[in-house]
Amino acid sequence: MNRIVVALLEDCLEDQYLIKQKLNHAENQIFNVQCFSSIESLANSINLLEPDVLITDLNLPESQGLDTLIKIKAFAKKTPIIVLTGSEEGLAIKAIQLGAQDFLKKDELSSALITRTILFARERFLFQAALEEQAIRDKLTQLYNREAFEAQVEKKYEEYTRYQSKFALIFIDLDNFKPINDEFGHLVGDRILQLLADRLRMFNRVSDTVARIGGDEFVILAPHINNHQDLALFIEAKKQKLCGVYALASPTEKLLELNITMSFGGAVMGIDGEDTQTVFEKADAAMYAAKRENK
Numbered sequence: 001m002n003r004i005v006v007a008l009l010e011d012c013l014e015d016q017y018l019i020k021q022k023l024n025h026a027e028n029q030i031f032n033v034q035c036f037s038s039i040e041s042l043a044n045s046i047n048l049l050e051p052d053v054l055i056t057d058l059n060l061p062e063s064q065g066l067d068t069l070i071k072i073k074a075f076a077k078k079t080p081i082i083v084l085t086g087s088e089e090g091l092a093i094k095a096i097q098l099g100a101q102d103f104l105k106k107d108e109l110s111s112a113l114i115t116r117t118i119l120f121a122r123e124r125f126l127f128q129a130a131l132e133e134q135a136i137r138d139k140l141t142q143l144y145n146r147e148a149f150e151a152q153v154e155k156k157y158e159e160y161t162r163y164q165s166k167f168a169l170i171f172i173d174l175d176n177f178k179p180i181n182d183e184f185g186h187l188v189g190d191r192i193l194q195l196l197a198d199r200l201r202m203f204n205r206v207s208d209t210v211a212r213i214g215g216d217e218f219v220i221l222a223p224h225i226n227n228h229q230d231l232a233l234f235i236e237a238k239k240q241k242l243c244g245v246y247a248l249a250s251p252t253e254k255l256l257e258l259n260i261t262m263s264f265g266g267a268v269m270g271i272d273g274e275d276t277q278t279v280f281e282k283a284d285a286a287m288y289a290a291k292r293e294n295k
Contacts, residue, residue: 004031004118006181007051009072010084011060018109019055039063043075053118055104057084063124067146069095080125082117101125138212140190141197149211150276153221157276160269169279170226170235170266172242174216175294179257184250189216191248192260203241219283225268235264240262263291 004022010016016035023031034049036042039062042054054076058068069083080101085092092103101121104114136148144152159165174196181189193216200210200218209221222237225231243261250256265287274281 003032004053004122005049005051005227006031006033006118007042007049007054007079008033008035009037009039009042009054009056010035011057015057015084015106019114022029022109022111022114026111029115029119031118039068039071039112043233044070046076046079047257051079051080053122054079055082055084055118058091064095065091066098069100073099081210082121111270141194143197143200143218144209144211146211146213149209149213149219149221151271152209153276153280154222156223157269164270165223166226166268166270167221167223168231168234168266168268169224170220170222170231170238170264170285172218172220172238173263173287173291175261175263175291177216184256187251188248188256192246195246195248196242196260203238222266225266227271228268231266231268234265239264261294263287263294265290 001160006018006287008016010019020033020035023033034045034051039060046054052067054072055237056068056072058065060068063071069081072081081099083092083095083103085095085103085105086107092100096104101124104117115209136144136157138145153169156167156235160167174192177189179190180192193212196218197210197212200220204210204220204224207223210218211221212218222234225234244259245257246260247255247257265283265285267273267279267282267286269279272282
């Protein structure tokens with residue numbers, strides 16, 4: 001049986017004891033309850049604790065009402081939250097609108113109710129997270145889609161405007177991809193795109209962001225690229241890892257070994273442009289210039 005870690009933010013020791021006792025007597029489920037009396041103590045421990053769920057009172061000495069929830073959500077983004085309320089159901093509904101998964105009334109607590117609320121809150125949170133993840137992923141390759149990638153670029157651009165931390169955009173386009181689709185069919189073409197996505201993930205720096213932005217076109221957001229020399233070295237390293245023979249099965253289950261080449265083009269923020277649109281356009285233009293040379 002899996003043990004569920006519960007973080008309980010409650011300044012009243014009697015309520016802490018009551019909830020711990022209720023969960024200790026829960027049937028068919030084991031809970032590990034860690035209690036906190038202040039938002040600060042919870043914030044300092046949450047990354048190490050990694051709770052499966054957070055139960056919180058909204059009225060604490062340092063914060064009251066929905067402000068408490070807003071403060072908690074700022075650092076507990078990966079944790080489903082259940083709020084404890086008195087008889088104010090309207091407040092609980094507003095809390096759910098602000099991102100809490102559920103609520104518990106203090107005068108109606110029972111082992112069965114708390115257990116059921118925790119399990120349902122986790123289920124809803126994971127389901128919502130899965131939906132949000134689907135919305136930002138390309139269905140074929142599971143890389144970021146264009147919209148999600150552009151959002152990441154905007155975040156990186158905000159860092160650039162504040163700290164002058166340069167970054168590069170690198171466009172990648174497969175050479176002669178249409179003839180492969182025409183000769184072997186779209187299933188083979190799709191499989192090549194998936195295999196390329198696998199290589200991009202495998203040989204990706206932790207700091208980089210990779211996306212498929214359409215057709216056979218991919219793009220990388222690469223921080224810590226400060227000049228064109230860094231960019232050239234980065235692109236050459238990617239060519240060595242991504243270009244070459246791709247082995248896959250044909251629709252008739254025969255082995256295919258296809259030599260795949262690609263065209264690369266990049267641009268550096270702060271050198272090739274001072275805004276994201278200009279850097280996008282110059283990276284794209286550099287890729288198409290490389291593509292003309294490869295023909």
